[in-house]
Amino acid sequence: MKPEALAKTGEPRPGEPTSREEGARKPTKRRDAMVLSVLPLYVFTFLFVIGPLVYMLVLSFLRRAEVWGVTLEFTFENYANILKPVYLKTFLESLKLACLTTLLVALFGYPFGYFMARQNAAWKRRIMVLLMIPFWTSSLVRLYGWIIIFRANGVLDGLLMALNITNAPLKVLYTYAAVVVGMVYALVPFMIFAVYSSAEKLDWQLVEAARDLGATPFQAFWTVSFKLTLPGLLSGIVLTFIPSMGLFFIADILGGNKVVLVGNLIQEQLMKARNWPFAAALSVVLLTLTSIMIALYRKISGVKDLEGLV
Amino acid sequence: MDDTVILQLSQIHKSFGDVKVLDGIDLSVRKGEFITLLGPSGCGKTTTLRIIAGLERPDSGRVFIAGKDVTNEEPNRRNVNTVFQNYALFPHMTVEANIGYSLRLKRVDKETIKKTVSQALELVQLSGYEKRMPDELSGGQKQRVAIARAIVNQPAVLLLDEPLGALDLQLRRQMQVELKRLRARLGVTFVYITHDQEEALNMSDRIAVMRNGKFEQIGTPSDVYDRPKTSYVARFVGSANIVEGTVLESDGQRIAFRSQGAVCLVAARGARLSPGEAVRVAVRSEMVDLTPYASPELPYSGLDAAGGNPGDSQVGLQAVVKEKNFAGGVLQITVSLADGSELVASRHGIDSPLVPGDKVRVTWQPERAVLVDLEETP
Amino acid sequence: MRKKARFPGIYLGIILALMYVPILLVIIYSFNESRINSVWSGFSLRWYRDLFRDKDMLEALINSLVLATVSSLSAAVIGTLAAVGMPRVKLRGKSVVEYISTLPIMIPEIILGMVFLVYFSLIRLPFGMITLTVAHTSFCIPYIYMLVKARLVGIDKSYAEAAKDLGANEWNVFWDITLPLILPAIASGVLLSFAMSLDDVVISVFVTGVNTNTLPIRIYTQLKTGVTPKVNALSTLMFAATLLIIMLSTWFGRKTTLSVKRRNT
Numbered sequence: 001m002k003p004e005a006l007a008k009t010g011e012p013r014p015g016e017p018t019s020r021e022e023g024a025r026k027p028t029k030r031r032d033a034m035v036l037s038v039l040p041l042y043v044f045t046f047l048f049v050i051g052p053l054v055y056m057l058v059l060s061f062l063r064r065a066e067v068w069g070v071t072l073e074f075t076f077e078n079y080a081n082i083l084k085p086v087y088l089k090t091f092l093e094s095l096k097l098a099c100l101t102t103l104l105v106a107l108f109g110y111p112f113g114y115f116m117a118r119q120n121a122a123w124k125r126r127i128m129v130l131l132m133i134p135f136w137t138s139s140l141v142r143l144y145g146w147i148i149i150f151r152a153n154g155v156l157d158g159l160l161m162a163l164n165i166t167n168a169p170l171k172v173l174y175t176y177a178a179v180v181v182g183m184v185y186a187l188v189p190f191m192i193f194a195v196y197s198s199a200e201k202l203d204w205q206l207v208e209a210a211r212d213l214g215a216t217p218f219q220a221f222w223t224v225s226f227k228l229t230l231p232g233l234l235s236g237i238v239l240t241f242i243p244s245m246g247l248f249f250i251a252d253i254l255g256g257n258k259v260v261l262v263g264n265l266i267q268e269q270l271m272k273a274r275n276w277p278f279a280a281a282l283s284v285v286l287l288t289l290t291s292i293m294i295a296l297y298r299k300i301s302g303v304k305d306l307e308g309l310v
Numbered sequence: 311m312d313d314t315v316i317l318q319l320s321q322i323h324k325s326f327g328d329v330k331v332l333d334g335i336d337l338s339v340r341k342g343e344f345i346t347l348l349g350p351s352g353c354g355k356t357t358t359l360r361i362i363a364g365l366e367r368p369d370s371g372r373v374f375i376a377g378k379d380v381t382n383e384e385p386n387r388r389n390v391n392t393v394f395q396n397y398a399l400f401p402h403m404t405v406e407a408n409i410g411y412s413l414r415l416k417r418v419d420k421e422t423i424k425k426t427v428s429q430a431l432e433l434v435q436l437s438g439y440e441k442r443m444p445d446e447l448s449g450g451q452k453q454r455v456a457i458a459r460a461i462v463n464q465p466a467v468l469l470l471d472e473p474l475g476a477l478d479l480q481l482r483r484q485m486q487v488e489l490k491r492l493r494a495r496l497g498v499t500f501v502y503i504t505h506d507q508e509e510a511l512n513m514s515d516r517i518a519v520m521r522n523g524k525f526e527q528i529g530t531p532s533d534v535y536d537r538p539k540t541s542y543v544a545r546f547v548g549s550a551n552i553v554e555g556t557v558l559e560s561d562g563q564r565i566a567f568r569s570q571g572a573v574c575l576v577a578a579r580g581a582r583l584s585p586g587e588a589v590r591v592a593v594r595s596e597m598v599d600l601t602p603y604a605s606p607e608l609p610y611s612g613l614d615a616a617g618g619n620p621g622d623s624q625v626g627l628q629a630v631v632k633e634k635n636f637a638g639g640v641l642q643i644t645v646s647l648a649d650g651s652e653l654v655a656s657r658h659g660i661d662s663p664l665v666p667g668d669k670v671r672v673t674w675q676p677e678r679a680v681l682v683d684l685e686e687t688p
Numbered sequence: 689m690r691k692k693a694r695f696p697g698i699y700l701g702i703i704l705a706l707m708y709v710p711i712l713l714v715i716i717y718s719f720n721e722s723r724i725n726s727v728w729s730g731f732s733l734r735w736y737r738d739l740f741r742d743k744d745m746l747e748a749l750i751n752s753l754v755l756a757t758v759s760s761l762s763a764a765v766i767g768t769l770a771a772v773g774m775p776r777v778k779l780r781g782k783s784v785v786e787y788i789s790t791l792p793i794m795i796p797e798i799i800l801g802m803v804f805l806v807y808f809s810l811i812r813l814p815f816g817m818i819t820l821t822v823a824h825t826s827f828c829i830p831y832i833y834m835l836v837k838a839r840l841v842g843i844d845k846s847y848a849e850a851a852k853d854l855g856a857n858e859w860n861v862f863w864d865i866t867l868p869l870i871l872p873a874i875a876s877g878v879l880l881s882f883a884m885s886l887d888d889v890v891i892s893v894f895v896t897g898v899n900t901n902t903l904p905i906r907i908y909t910q911l912k913t914g915v916t917p918k919v920n921a922l923s924t925l926m927f928a929a930t931l932l933i934i935m936l937s938t939w940f941g942r943k944t945t946l947s948v949k950r951r952n953t
Contacts, residue, residue: 034776035777035779036773037769037770037772038769038774038779040765040766040770041766041767041785041789042785044826044829045788045789048804048807048825049788049791049792050788052806053791053803055806055807055810056803056806111696112699112700112703115696115697115699115700116700118696119696127700127704131704131707133931133934134711136880136887136933137711137926137927138886138887138904138923138927139887139889140907141711141907141926141927142710142711143710143911144710144919144920145710145712145713148717149713185707188703188707242794242796243797245796246796247890248890249889249890249908253908253911253912263798266798267893267894270802270805270806271894276806279802279806280806283798283799283802283803287795287799290794290796363849364852364853365849385849385852385853386852386854386856391853394849395846396844396846398844398846398850399850401847402868402869412854412855415860416855460854463854463855
């Protein structure tokens with residue numbers, strides 16, 4: 001330690017006045033050491049989070065070079081490109097799918113989270129473990145399961161035909177419906193966790209009080225339970241909507257090349273067309289959309305962190 | 311009792327932001343003494359304790375322990391230990407590890423730690439609980455472990471922050487007795503915090519009644535209970551009635567004063583007041599006599615005429631019985647006075663012939679009433 | 689109201705069952721003699737045998753394990769240090785840095801993959817294990833940071849005060865009190881990060897090098913091209929691994945909730 005630092009934090013000389021200055025001084029030394037503990041995070045964040053994001057923004061305003069890479073030329077061309085009907089259509093298609101997915105996820109997930117919160121502690125724990133297992137199972141493994149189910153003459157076709165519901169294979173794989181099912185399946189746990197963490201905190205006596213005051217079960221649900229679990233539902237909507245814009249591999253695997261989403265478009269531009277500025281512009285737009293959603297969520301719910309995220 | 315001062319606070323001031331929590335606290339505690347800081351929540355008693363422990367620094371003022379200025383010492387360098395309000399037993403350590411923690415920090419050898427811990431457990435009557443985890447203990451047991459952990463270090467002063475606050479009434483009473491016994495055996499100085507006046511009266515050598523970051527009165531339980539200095543102390547310790555009035559005359563022993571059109575008496579106890587001065591008098595509810603009002607009013611005829619005459623109680627306030635409540639083993643009769651203020655009289659037994667609406671005269675023995683707020687009321 | 693109480697149970701049961709159907713099918717057909725996933729022709733372990741003979745798969749597995757271990761542990765160090773240090777430092781823009789550091793789990797994976805791809809080629813980081821590790825560490829840090837931070841908030845500060853009162857200095861407090869109490873959170877954070885890393889396709893596809901494969905990347909390419917039941921066998925093994933991780937993490941998690949509960953008594 002440097003001598004001047006020692007002189008500052010040394011023993012208080014006799015007769016040194018108030019303890020206020022003394023109290024303020026000591027922690028300073030400790031804080032200096034504490035800075036070291038946050039240093040790795042700062043370095044990592046600046047180097048590998050802020051750096052890439054800033055570069056993406058810059059890149060989105062650069063012009064693509066004729067053959068390879070980019071030229072240092074400022075342009076709005078990439079953003080203008082997005083407005084071309086073919087790309088705009090992809091964006092709208094993605095939004096449509098994301099909305100549909102989110103709606104279905106809410107429809108299936110909300111009651112699950114809500115009912116789960118009403119179970120007793122032992123069942124809550126059991127259900128939580130049962131949910132965690134598929135949730136943490138590789139998404140590819142689960143997707144593969146759907147391939148087995150959906151493929152022509154696969155499990156679903158076999159079942160339907162055995163029950164004489166259909167008499168020819170439906171060939172669901174590589175259709176829009178398969179993508180929707182895959183998306184809902186992948187994202188429903190997020191909704192469940194979000195709703196559950198909100199409903200878990202709910203004081204059920206409030207519902208009983210509402211019933212006692214003359215509300216029908218539905219009125220009690222609507223005026224008390226639903227209102228109080230709304231932050232969870234909203235959080236769940238954000239948590240499903242955002243990834244559903246980007247889960248290109250579900251569309252890729254279950255939809256063949258029939259369903260093209262923004263995610264697929266970005267991947268294509270990046271890996272195949274090698275038009276990085278355009279991919280960057282697409283990402284900026286997508287990121288803006290998601291940021292708006294999160295901001296809206298915060299505004300509406302007044303909660304800073306997304307519920308059920310951790 | 312050893313008369314050396316073990317703990318001294320001088321002119322402690324402390325604010326949190328704009329809120330002044332302690333406003334010039336002075337306190338001396340003798341070695342071996344049991345002193346209680348009594349006051350409602352938010353009066354600054356916990357902050358005082360934390361300043362003694364070193365968990366909080368005063369804005370100004372000094373703390374001395376055993377004659378040494380420890381104002382700027384870290385808590386780990388002070389020879390005091392605390393029993394925390396919520397016990398603060400380390401949840402990841404066994405009872406044994408919890409109690410032995412301070413000894414381990416001092417690098418005491420394992421054998422000695424083991425022996426000391428088992429002695430401490432014996433002292434709090436928890437022998438055999440060494441290997442339990444804190445969450446396997448009941449509230450009362452946690453309490454005992456917390457105490458054992460705090461005394462194992464043989465502190466000069468043991469600080470207890472509402473240690474019985476979380477226990478139910480029966481357990482509280484039992485623990486009060488045990489704490490008293492423990493103190494007698496250890497001879498350690500106790501600084502005890504509570505908001506329960508009964509607990510304070512039962513256990514302490516001295517009580518410091520706190521209000522808004524200041525001590526209202528420091529004295530023995532009987533000082534505080536029988537001779538409150540202020541109306542606040544009178545109300546807080548044993549919920550006394552406060553009657554206000556103006557002095558009529560004084561014969562050196564008693565003072566006659568006028569209140570709400572009637573005359574009341576109070577023992578002077580050396581107070582010199584001249585006619586016309588405002589006074590405030592505290593009367594405990596159990597000291598209040600209620601006489602049915604049917605008898606004709608007896609006029610006040612001066613202290614001399616009344617002197618030596620047990621019929622002093624003829625004078626008194628006029629009141630109407632408002633309601634009767636049975637609580638805590640006594641019947642409380644609330645009466646309302648001429649100016650609408652209320653006064654409580656308590657009786658043993660569960661009922662009295664008085665019914666709401668009855669007119670009564672309120673009197674008391676002059677020596678049972680205490681003049682309060684003498685400094686405040688000029 | 690009692691009579692309706694059955695419906696929620698049935699609903700929960702059905703949804704849970706549906707969640708397991710795809711996984712169970714994968715497992716069942718991994719033991720199938722036949723090459724075709726929809727026809728059951730008898731029990732066999734041949735696909736497992738084939739799997740273990742597949743050098744590429746084995747290499748991908750090792751890559752994945754190394755990657756998951758390195759990134760979750762680096763994230764544990766960075767995240768834990770920061771979570772402990774953040775409340776005690778006074779730095780300008782602290783909350784902004786804190787917010788930005790959690791972005792990798794807030795923004796769509798595809799964007800993260802894309803920005804890493806372009807950024808790594810800008811700073812000329814060689815694509816392969818290094819880029820994979822950086823990318824994976826970036827999304828592991830927020831998990832550990834948030835878990836440890838939440839745990840720290842949950843720890844009653846009177847524990848630290850009691851320790852100091854009993855003679856502990858700052859360093860003792862950290863080693864004896866804080867660290868043991870946040871350890872379950874760190875452990876479950878590491879396990880979750882490990883699982884996340886082991887599962888990641890999207891980001892990995894973008895930042896991996898030509899010759900570096902991870903297990904998910906291999907499976908992804910196989911699912912897109914042609915699958916053999918070898919993938920079933922592999923998936924079954926991965927599922928078993930997941931199961932193990934979940935069991936471990938709930939074990940840690942239970943200890944965590946227990947100590948949180950203790951605070952209330």
